Amino acid sequence: MEIMLAVLAGALVAAGAYLMMNGKTLPYLFGLTMISNSANIIIFASGRLTFGKPPLVPEGEKYIQGAANALPQALILTAIVIGFGLLVFALCLAYRSYYVLGTIEMDQMHSSEPGTEANPQ
Amino acid sequence: MAETPDEPTITREAGIWRFIPAVIAALVTLWFTKFISPVANGQYPEYVVTWVESAGVSFAFRLDGLSLAFALLICGIGAMVFLYASAYFRSDRRLLSLQLTLIAFAISMLGLTTADDAVTLFIFWEGTTITSYLLVGFDHEKETSRRAALQALLITGAGGLALFAGLLIMGGIAGTYRISEMNLLGETFKSHEMYTTIFVLVILGCFTKSAQWPFHFWLPGAMAAPTPVSAYLHSATMVKAGVYLMARLMPALGGTDLWVWTLIPFGAFTMILASVWAMRQTDLKLMLAFTTVMGLSMMTMLLGVSTNAAIAAAMTFLLVHAFYKAALFLSVGMIEKGSGSRDYTKVAGLSRALPLTTTVVGLAALSMAGLPPLFGFIGKEMIYEAGLHSHHAAMFVVGAALVANALMVACSGMVAIRPFFFNDQQAPKNNPADPGWGLWLGPVILSGLGLLCGLFPGTIGYTLVEPMVLAVAGEPMEGYLALWHGFGMPLLLSVATFALGALLYFGLDHIREFLFRIEDDVPETERWYDGFLVAMGSIARNGSILVQNGSMTSYLRRTFMVMAILIWVALLSGTWTWPAFALSGELIDWAIFLLITASLSVVLGSSSRLAAITALGGVGAGIAIIFVVYGAVDVAMTQLFVEILVVVFMAIAMVKLPVTGIARFRPRDAAVAAFLGLGVTMSMLMVLGTDIDLSLTDFFVEKSYPEAFGRNIVNVILVDFRGFDTMGETAVICFAAMAAYAVLKAGRKVRK
Numbered sequence: 034m035e036i037m038l039a040v041l042a043g044a045l046v047a048a049g050a051y052l053m054m055n056g057k058t059l060p061y062l063f064g065l066t067m068i069s070n071s072a073n074i075i076i077f078a079s080g081r082l083t084f085g086k087p088p089l090v091p092e093g094e095k096y097i098q099g100a101a102n103a104l105p106q107a108l109i110l111t112a113i114v115i116g117f118g119l120l121v122f123a124l125c126l127a128y129r130s131y132y133v134l135g136t137i138e139m140d141q142m143h144s145s146e147p148g149t150e151a152n153p154q
Numbered sequence: 155m156a157e158t159p160d161e162p163t164i165t166r167e168a169g170i171w172r173f174i175p176a177v178i179a180a181l182v183t184l185w186f187t188k189f190i191s192p193v194a195n196g197q198y199p200e201y202v203v204t205w206v207e208s209a210g211v212s213f214a215f216r217l218d219g220l221s222l223a224f225a226l227l228i229c230g231i232g233a234m235v236f237l238y239a240s241a242y243f244r245s246d247r248r249l250l251s252l253q254l255t256l257i258a259f260a261i262s263m264l265g266l267t268t269a270d271d272a273v274t275l276f277i278f279w280e281g282t283t284i285t286s287y288l289l290v291g292f293d294h295e296k297e298t299s300r301r302a303a304l305q306a307l308l309i310t311g312a313g314g315l316a317l318f319a320g321l322l323i324m325g326g327i328a329g330t331y332r333i334s335e336m337n338l339l340g341e342t343f344k345s346h347e348m349y350t351t352i353f354v355l356v357i358l359g360c361f362t363k364s365a366q367w368p369f370h371f372w373l374p375g376a377m378a379a380p381t382p383v384s385a386y387l388h389s390a391t392m393v394k395a396g397v398y399l400m401a402r403l404m405p406a407l408g409g410t411d412l413w414v415w416t417l418i419p420f421g422a423f424t425m426i427l428a429s430v431w432a433m434r435q436t437d438l439k440l441m442l443a444f445t446t447v448m449g450l451s452m453m454t455m456l457l458g459v460s461t462n463a464a465i466a467a468a469m470t471f472l473l474v475h476a477f478y479k480a481a482l483f484l485s486v487g488m489i490e491k492g493s494g495s496r497d498y499t500k501v502a503g504l505s506r507a508l509p510l511t512t513t514v515v516g517l518a519a520l521s522m523a524g525l526p527p528l529f530g531f532i533g534k535e536m537i538y539e540a541g542l543h544s545h546h547a548a549m550f551v552v553g554a555a556l557v558a559n560a561l562m563v564a565c566s567g568m569v570a571i572r573p574f575f576f577n578d579q580q581a582p583k584n585n586p587a588d589p590g591w592g593l594w595l596g597p598v599i600l601s602g603l604g605l606l607c608g609l610f611p612g613t614i615g616y617t618l619v620e621p622m623v624l625a626v627a628g629e630p631m632e633g634y635l636a637l638w639h640g641f642g643m644p645l646l647l648s649v650a651t652f653a654l655g656a657l658l659y660f661g662l663d664h665i666r667e668f669l670f671r672i673e674d675d676v677p678e679t680e681r682w683y684d685g686f687l688v689a690m691g692s693i694a695r696n697g698s699i700l701v702q703n704g705s706m707t708s709y710l711r712r713t714f715m716v717m718a719i720l721i722w723v724a725l726l727s728g729t730w731t732w733p734a735f736a737l738s739g740e741l742i743d744w745a746i747f748l749l750i751t752a753s754l755s756v757v758l759g760s761s762s763r764l765a766a767i768t769a770l771g772g773v774g775a776g777i778a779i780i781f782v783v784y785g786a787v788d789v790a791m792t793q794l795f796v797e798i799l800v801v802v803f804m805a806i807a808m809v810k811l812p813v814t815g816i817a818r819f820r821p822r823d824a825a826v827a828a829f830l831g832l833g834v835t836m837s838m839l840m841v842l843g844t845d846i847d848l849s850l851t852d853f854f855v856e857k858s859y860p861e862a863f864g865r866n867i868v869n870v871i872l873v874d875f876r877g878f879d880t881m882g883e884t885a886v887i888c889f890a891a892m893a894a895y896a897v898l899k900a901g902r903k904v905r906k
Contacts, residue, residue, distance in 0.1 A: 034743045038780070039838040041750055045773070047831025048754050050714045054823040056707045059804075059811055063757060063770055066800060070777055071834070073793075077786065079841055080851075084740075087785040088867040090859045097855065097867075101785030104851045107871035109781075109789050111883050117796045118890035124807050125894040137811055139706040 038078045045071035058127035058137045065123060069116035073109045080105030168249050172240035175253050179233035179260070186225050190617050193222050196624075200270065211331050216270035218334075219621025220401055223473070224267035226618075228391055231480050232260045234596030238484055239382035241592025242491070252292060256386065259285035263391045267398055272321040272331045279317065279359075279395065283310045286392050289383045290376045302378040305683065309362050309372045317359025317399075320352050324406070327352075337405035337628070344410050353412055356403060364396025364450045367424040368679035374443040375680075381490065384439060385483030388446045389476050397453045397472065401465075401626045409460045414546050417458025422554035425451035429561035433662065434669035438486045438496045438569055442479065445522070445565055448558055449475040456537065459544045459551060462623070462632045467536035469622040470635065473614065474521060474533035477607070481518035481600035482569065485511055488597065489573060491589040494582035498568065502577035507586040510594055512574045517601035519570030521608070523563040523655065524648065527637055529607035529614075534559055534651070536635075538644040556651055563655020564662060571659075611635035711823065714830050721833035731843040742783055750776035763808050771801040788868050 045067045052064030080102035088103035090096065131137050189199060203213040217225070236256065243249040262281030269275035284307075291303025325331045327346055328339050336343075343349055360366075365373035373393060377384055387393065400408075400417070407413065425448050432444030449471070456468035488511045490496040493504055505512045521530035537559075541552035579586070588594065607614045615635030623631035639645070658665065739747075753772030760766045774797030781790035854871055864870035872880050 034739045034784075035842050036839070037739060037743060037747045039835045039842065041747065042838055043831040043833075043835030044751065044754060045831075046834045047827040048758055049827075050830050051758070051820075051823055051827035054707050054710050054714070054820070054827070057814055059763070059808065062804065062807075063766065066770060067754075067757075067773065070774060074777060074780070075834070075838055077781070077784070077789075078838065079846075081842075081846055082784045085783065085785060087787045088855070090865040090867065092865070095859050100855070100867075102848070102851050103854055103858075103867040103871060106786045106789050106868045107876065109786070110792055110868065110872060111879065113789070113792050113796055114883055115886055117799065118887045120800060121803060122890045122894050122897075124803055125897045128807055128810055129897045129900070131811055137814065140704075142706065 034082055035078060038074055038082075042071045042074045042078070045074070056139050058130065058139065061139065062120065062124055062127060066116075066120060069112070069120070073112055073116075076105050076109055076112065167245050168240070168243075172244070172249060172253070173237065175257055176233050176236035176240060179229050179236055183226060183229040183233060186222065186229060189217055189222055193217060193219055193621050194617060202270075205271075205274075209331075210325070210329070211273045212271050213274055214271040214332060215265075215268045215274075216334055217268060218625040219618070219623070220398070220469075220625040221268045223469075223618045223622050224394075224398060225264060227473075227476050228260060228263050228267065231386065231389060231391075231476065231600070232256075234480070234484070234599060235382050235386040237592055238385070238487070238596045239380075241590060242380070242382050242487060244592070248292070252289075252380070252383075255285055255288045255292075256383070259289060259386070259391070263395070266395055270333050272325055272333060272336070275333065275399075276314070276318050276321055279363075279399075280311075280314055282392055282395060283307060283314055286310070286376075286387055289387065290379045292380055292383060293378065296378070299378040302372070302375040306372045306376050308687075309369050309683070313359045313362025313369070316355045316362075320355030320359065323348055323352050323355070333402060333406075337403070340405050340407075340628075343406050349407075349410070350412065353407055353410075353416075356399070356407065357416060360396035360400045361420065361454075362396070363399075364393050364454065365424075365447050366396075366420050366451060366454055367427060368682070370424055370428060370447050371678065371680040371683070373447055374440055377437075377440050377443045381439065381483065381487035384443070385480050385487070388443060389480035389483060393446060393450055394472070394476075397450055397457070397468075400454065400457050401468070404457065404460075404465075404626050405628045408457070414458050414460060417454050418547060418551060421451045421453075421455025421458055422550065423451075424448075425455060425558045426554060426561075429558045429565065430669070432565050433561065433568070433658075433665055434673065436498045438489070438498055438573075439483065441498070441565060441568060442482055442486060445562065446479060448562065449479065452537070452555070452558065455551065455554065456540060459540060459546065461540060461543060461545065462627050462629065463536070463543055464540035465627045466619065466623045466631050466633065467533070467540040469619050469626065470536050471533040472622075473607070473618065474529045474604070477600050477604045478518040478521040478530060481514060481597045481604065482522065484593070484597040484600070485515045485518065486569070488514070488589050488593050491593060492583075493586040498572065500580070500582060501573045502580040503574070504579060504581060504586055505574040507579060507581070508574075508588050510588040510598070514594065514597045514601050515570050515574070517605055518597070519566040521601070521604040523566035524559060524651065527605070527608045529604045529611075531648070532608060532611050532635055532637060534648060535639060535644045538647045539633075539639070542643055552647065556647060556654070559651045560654035560658055563652060564658035567655075567659040568662065608637060611637055711826055714826050718826065718830035718833050721830070721837055725833065725836055725840065728840070731840065742779075746776050746779050746783070749779075763813070764805070767801055767804045767808060770804065771797055774800065786868075788866070 049064040049067035049071065052060040052067070055061065055064075083099070083101040086100045088097065088100040088106070127137070130142060134142055136142065192199065198216055198218045200217075201215045205211050205213045236253065239252060239256065240249065243252055246252075259282060262278045262285055265278035266275060266282060269278055287303050287307040290306050291299050293299040294303075321331075324336060324343065327343065327348065328336045330336065343352065346352075362369045365371075373388065376387065379387065428444045428447035428451060432441050432448065435441035435444060453468045453472055453475075456464045456471070486496050489501060489504070489508070492508045492511055493501050495501055517528070521528040524530040524534035537555050538552060541555050542548060544551050612635060619635060620631045750773055753769040753776060756769035757766050757773065760769065774793060778790045778793040778797065781787075781793055854867055854875060857875075858864055858867045858870045862870045862874040864874065
């Protein structure tokens, strides 16, 4: 499974990057989601995989031996939530930029670049 | 160039406060005079505050002959300039800002000339650069002023950087930044392998500041400043800083072949160049600016000669020049205020209408021409005396000085004879008259000093010149200041100078005509400067167009490319250890793998946006299953909720955003993406191939129940061990929600 996860992580990053370079806002957001998913997989797999044994201390005991690595899981939990926040904000920006700039083509959004008209707002 | 006269913005007349700076400067001058007698007796007051102890830098000041003379000039001439400015700008609302900037400049200059620490000196040096930028660009609404100010700033600023490097190297070699201690280590510096480097760096600083060729052009340009500023900057202060530093560091760096053969030729060349172009000028102030360049070059050349007599001549001339040049600048302002113009061709025969101005200009000009019994005569005699006894190129030095002095005689005639005598009265103003006391008091004192010092040279010699020479040469001055040195070569040369000068004056119209004609054909270093600025601008412009082309996708492409390259560099520079995992897995592994890859290909390839969004959810769900299978139950739950929300939000956004056509395949982007993805896969395999340190995990596993009383270790980590982290995360989500809300609710203007 480790090799599969490595391949999946790479594939997600590649697909994400490809979609982000598409130049339209919606595919860009798809790509963003994929890259954050890939990052989570990478962190998870880097902590090594343990099949079917969650890190839960059984009733009446103080420790658990040989359970899945708890630390990466805690990190990923945070990462997923933060990634979600980022995505929602980016989504709102995409929506907003369409209404203000009238385009979803990223290459036409250059009101802050040198040599172009000032921002319409 | 500054062909337009100053046009003050008229408002209400300023109050009595306008005299405060002049009074303070006068009081400070008086305070400094009490040091004259101790310094002349070899007691040098010091004031040291430890500053950066670890670097050996201190806030150190020391008052020796050279510093004291400069301090007196800066405060004394400063007092007159402040007074003059308060009259000159009496009805101008900018008077206060001018006064404040002038004070800041005077303080910088005072610090620069009294500092005994190389770093302290440099800071004040830069202070004069910045304040003079503000002063030269005082009429900032004029294009020419801004250009002149920027030119002065860039040239002296660049020189300042070179100087700083030179001073730091000197400090490193000497092991101290105290200039008085450095000056005791002259032999160490001169035999050190870094000597040439130090010399070039320091001299670059001095030459840019003191306007030596090829950096001379900024000084006449700086005449865009108002008259009081020009008088201050170009008589005793700003431009003399370079000369001051050469003199200051002379014991440490001076007297070598490199020193002699740099200072003499550059000084002599700039001197003659400047005095020739001075004759061409029509604006009297601009003419004086060129003679200032000449004066500075004369001092540079004399310091290059390096003998005791030459140093004495240089120091004497420094005082001579400060007196007559400040007086002349200020009295050109008097001509302008009195008659309405300072244009050489527009004023004539003013002696009856402006008797006081005529006297002041006449006295100062006589000193500039070097006629007895004025101080200028003594200076000139000493220059010839020093030139004749130079160990290097004596004839060259004397010849150059003779030509330059003769040209000065002609220039003196230009400013003192033509506007006042031998012609019918001619002036733009109907009733030309001498200006008020605020304007004439300073010039009268200064030109009077030129006469007094000429009549009683012994006093100024004992109080100022001899201590200055002692500070610069490191040994007492040979000879003394006197008006009459007997018949000899110097006197003969003086007579020759006057004869030649008179000849030049009578041929002035022809010479000016000739200079006008050839002006455009003469190569000017200012054009190099302009070319350099244009080149810098176009490099910056093209560079940013290249890097910042306005296309977001190209920024992204470059970002990904750089990321990929960094990953591959890290991979290829490390050692390759393949992980020992076989390409095998449980059935469920294969199922997940297939689900995710299939969903991915739908996202990438589908022409339906809804299908793509659904497939995106499939990818997320597949990852959630991975988490479930490999023991991350909480993570899986979160992932699933988030994925559902993502799909819902994306679908909402999809409805709001317009449909676009099917994207065609982009091979270049695909290549970049594949390169990056492959790098991620490879690096992950490498990571998995190494050993893992589980000590942190073990800590959490061991402490989770006994100390935090939680059986779900992941949750305990989140809410207990790393509780602050989770709080931060919550805050981030809140901010994102607020920002998203703001973005959605902000003004609903639509532009299609």
